Amino acid sequence: MPSQIARRLLLALCSMASALLPGLVSGAQAATATVAAAATLRPALEELAPLFMRNTGHVLKLAYGSSGNFYSQIRQGAPFDLFLSADMEFPERLVAEKLASPPVFPYAKGRLVLMWHRNASLKGDASLSDVPAALKEGRLRKFAIANPNLAPYGMRAREVLKHLGLFQQVQPHLVIGENIGQATQFVSTGAAQAGLVALSLALAPELQASVRHVLIPQELHQPIVQGMVLLKPENLAARAFTDYLKTDAGRQILRKYGYD
Numbered sequence: 581m582p583s584q585i586a587r588r589l590l591l592a593l594c595s596m597a598s599a600l601l602p603g604l605v606s607g608a609q610a611a612t613a614t615v616a617a618a619a620t621l622r623p624a625l626e627e628l629a630p631l632f633m634r635n636t637g638h639v640l641k642l643a644y645g646s647s648g649n650f651y652s653q654i655r656q657g658a659p660f661d662l663f664l665s666a667d668m669e670f671p672e673r674l675v676a677e678k679l680a681s682p683p684v685f686p687y688a689k690g691r692l693v694l695m696w697h698r699n700a701s702l703k704g705d706a707s708l709s710d711v712p713a714a715l716k717e718g719r720l721r722k723f724a725i726a727n728p729n730l731a732p733y734g735m736r737a738r739e740v741l742k743h744l745g746l747f748q749q750v751q752p753h754l755v756i757g758e759n760i761g762q763a764t765q766f767v768s769t770g771a772a773q774a775g776l777v778a779l780s781l782a783l784a785p786e787l788q789a790s791v792r793h794v795l796i797p798q799e800l801h802q803p804i805v806q807g808m809v810l811l812k813p814e815n816l817a818a819r820a821f822t823d824y825l826k827t828d829a830g831r832q833i834l835r836k837y838g839y840d
Contacts, residue, residue: 609637609816610636610637610638610639610816610817611638611639611815611816611817611818611820612638612639612640612641612817613638613639613640613641613661613662613815613817613818613821614641614643614659614660614661614662615640615641615642615643615660615661615662615663615664615818615821616643616645616650616653616654616658616660616662616663616664617642617643617644617664618644618645618646618647618650618664618665618666618731618732618759618760618806619644619645619646619666619726619731619759619760619761619762619781620666620690620733620760620761620778620780620781620806621644621664621666621780622644622761622781622784623780623781623783623784623785623837624780624833624834624836624837624839625642627833627836628824628825628830628833628834629642631829631833632820632821632824632830635824636817636820636824638816638817638820638821639817640817640821643660644759644761645758645759646666646726646727646730646731646734646758646759646760647665647666647667647670647730647731647732648670648727648729648730648731649730649758649759650663650665650670651665651670651673651674654674654679654680654811655674655677655679660811661810661811661812661815661817661818662808662809662810662811662812662815662818662821662822663680663808663809663811664687664806664808665732665806665807665808665809666690666731666732666733666760666778666804666806667732667735667804667805667806667807668684668686668805668806668807669732670732671684671807671808671809672684672807674809674811675809679811680809680810680811681809681810681811681813682809683809684807684808684809685807685808685809685822685826686805686806686807687806687807687808687822687825687826687834688805688806688834688839688840689803689804689805689806689839689840690733690778690779690780690804690805690806690838690839691778691779691795691796691798691804691838691839691840692733692736692737692740692776692777692778692779692795692796692801692804693776693777693778693779693782693793693794693795693796694706694708694774694775694776694793694794694796695764695767695768695774695775695776695777695782695791695792695793696767696773696774696775696791696792696793697767697768697770697772697773697774697790697791698789698790698791698792699770700719700720700770700773700774701714701719702714702719702720702773702774704774704792704793704794705794706794706795706796706797707744708740708741708744708746711723711746711749711750711774712746712749714773715749715750715753719773720753720773720774721753721773722753722754722755722766722771722772722773723750723753723754723755723772723773723774723775723776724754724755724756724757724763724764724766724767724771724772724774724775724776724777725737725738725741725754725756725757725763725775725776725777726756726757726758726759726760726762726763726777727756727757727758727759730758730759731757731758731759731760732804732806733760733763733776733777733778733804734756734757734760734763735802736776736801736802736804737775737776737777737801739800739801739802740776740796740800740801741776743800743801744800755771755772755775760777760778760781761781763775763776763777764777764778764781764782764787767791768787768790768791769790776796777793778838779793779795779837779838780837780838780839782838783836783837783838784837806839808822808825810822
């Protein structure tokens, strides 16, 4: 009798160990990655990253800013494992300088919008046709864009204004955000009546009550192709996240926030 009880106890312990083993292995393989992400990605990643972490066990530490600033920080030794840029150029420079591992993968194509505050007396249209009159009449006093020297969306915004022959008129009224997130904040808070910002940020749920937007035709600027590159390819979490962005689940969330 005692031997039967001991045998049953042993079988139960073996069963418990077998059940726990996959979790222990998964925990042993879990890693943490520090990600430098373009500010335009914040709404999408705030939804996407928790799903990735829950599904994989890996941990992501996300930092948002302008791609140009991140490029400079990485060159100076900032400890990032993965770089999600708002363009292809900055990641490609890092590869050329042997600070990142090729290839640079184009994970999304962004869109630019004219955004205006709901209280602004501006007729929003894709050709910015009301901007000259709004400036003259004082309906438009501040116009926000991201820093065109650091932020790809700021570069494309400047191209749009020049293409439409509006840059000289708008320039005295420009308020420059350090990144596209700050430029968006200027408009959403009313500090600027309007601006050229990323569609992904214009679609953020928390902004829907305060702003309006209209898509800018893509022929008015160079394509906004966004690239990612591994800075530390040995980091398991960073590699897994690049793969996750290519899955149907990852692409679905990116599409939700306006990325092609």
